Amino acid sequence: MASRDTLLKILDLARWAPSGDNTQPWRFEIVADDHLAIHGHDTREWCLYDFNGHASHMAHGALLETLRIAATGEGLAATWALRAGAGDKAPVFDVRLAAQPGLAADPLLPFIESRVVQRRPMRTTPLSAAQRAALAAAPGPGYAVRFFESGAERRRVAGLLWRNAYLRLTCPEAYPVHKEIIEWRTRFSKDRIPEQAVGVDGATARLMEWVMASWGRVQFFNKYLGGTIAPRVQLDYIPALACAAHVLIVPDRPAQGVEAHVRGGIAMQRLWLTAAAVGLHLQPEMTPLIFRWYARAGQTFSAVPAIAAGALALAGEFERIGGFGPDQGLTFFCRVGVSDAPRSRSLRKSVEELMLPGR
Numbered sequence: 537m538a539s540r541d542t543l544l545k546i547l548d549l550a551r552w553a554p555s556g557d558n559t560q561p562w563r564f565e566i567v568a569d570d571h572l573a574i575h576g577h578d579t580r581e582w583c584l585y586d587f588n589g590h591a592s593h594m595a596h597g598a599l600l601e602t603l604r605i606a607a608t609g610e611g612l613a614a615t616w617a618l619r620a621g622a623g624d625k626a627p628v629f630d631v632r633l634a635a636q637p638g639l640a641a642d643p644l645l646p647f648i649e650s651r652v653v654q655r656r657p658m659r660t661t662p663l664s665a666a667q668r669a670a671l672a673a674a675p676g677p678g679y680a681v682r683f684f685e686s687g688a689e690r691r692r693v694a695g696l697l698w699r700n701a702y703l704r705l706t707c708p709e710a711y712p713v714h715k716e717i718i719e720w721r722t723r724f725s726k727d728r729i730p731e732q733a734v735g736v737d738g739a740t741a742r743l744m745e746w747v748m749a750s751w752g753r754v755q756f757f758n759k760y761l762g763g764t765i766a767p768r769v770q771l772d773y774i775p776a777l778a779c780a781a782h783v784l785i786v787p788d789r790p791a792q793g794v795e796a797h798v799r800g801g802i803a804m805q806r807l808w809l810t811a812a813a814v815g816l817h818l819q820p821e822m823t824p825l826i827f828r829w830y831a832r833a834g835q836t837f838s839a840v841p842a843i844a845a846g847a848l849a850l851a852g853e854f855e856r857i858g859g860f861g862p863d864q865g866l867t868f869f870c871r872v873g874v875s876d877a878p879r880s881r882s883l884r885k886s887v888e889e890l891m892l893p894g895r
């Protein structure tokens with residue numbers, strides 16, 4: 537039905553889907569000319585932020601939605617199903633492709649490759665009514681979209697992110713993750729986050745590289761030299777103020793299991809691509825949500841008791857800001873705004889590298 541070249545072209549676009557820390561937790565298989573299999577994995581064994589594998593499940597959703605959009609460019613309708621019995625650590629998604637004469641290319645298709653994370657300050661130009669309406673409609677049924685736009689709201693979120701970042705930077709279990717995921721002294725990285733896309737200035741980057749060589753250095757620096765201040769100002773506080781709005785995707789009901797998080801990832805990617813389509817950049821702000829997931833599930837993630845207590849306090853602060861209760865499910869949190877395109881970005885592994893061996 538579709539040639540191997542067409543399938544490879546679709547996969548080549550789909551691989552631009554975002555994943556937490558650019559981990560790309562997927563491998564591709566061409567099963568037949570109308571059947572692709574996406575073999576997912578997760579990073580929970582080494583990545584604190586991959587709570588029960590759910591950040592990876594969201595990335596799987598982003599990939600499936602990107603694949604679906606890419607397929608429309610070839611006149612193909614793609615539908616997916618989670619393969620029974622694969623387990624939540626290695627979910628397999630069977631994607632069926634069907635030729636559909638007259639199928640229009642999805643309007644989000646042109647933005648698959650240009651969608652990017654912007655971690656640097658953006659302009660505070662308010663959202664237009666059209667931008668707000670497009671973002672609100674983007675995730676589709678089952679999700680509501682909340683905006684935190686006024687100066688007072690952005691200051692409240694900035695305070696939350698400031699305290700959240702202290703937790704992130706002083707948590708011993710987060711240290712090996714931060715060390716692993718930054719590719720120092722680079723502008724582009726195919727399997728990590730390049731230093732220049734992290735969002736700090738060059739001098740701070742050099743200091744971070746030196747300090748992050750050992751946990752002992754990090755602890756000393758944090759304790760005696762106010763080591764969390766410069767990164768928190770540059771990575772959290774200023775960007776939280778320098779944007780048009782913070783945007784929260786709220787599901788109708790809390791997500792449970794792989795499929796619900798995959799759907800959350802679809803909602804996330806639709807919002808992100810829509811932001812690109814209406815001239816906005818976006819940065820996910822997922823760590824307050826992820827720490828809250830741990831806190832509200834009563835799941836310990838640090839050997840340091842003060843960190844667990846801090847996560848619980850932050851969950852409460854987030855709930856006060858949003859005006860919701862402890863049982864409220866939250867899917868995705870981010871900031872959006874107008875800015876120039878980032879000079880530095882994460883790239884991707886090639887399709888050949890992402891293909892399951894022998895397929």
Ligand SMILES: Cc1cc2nc3c(=O)[nH]c(=O)nc-3n(C[C@H](O)[C@H](O)[C@H](O)COP(=O)(O)O)c2cc1C
Binds near residue numbers: 728881
């Ligand atoms: C589920 C998920 C969570 C993410 N969380 C964050 C985050 O908290 N902060 C951040 O700066 N980027 C976050 N990202 C962005 C990824 O780091 C980014 O998408 C990846 O490195 C690829 O870069 P690109 O989106 O520019 O192509 C997240 C992405 C996903 C899919």
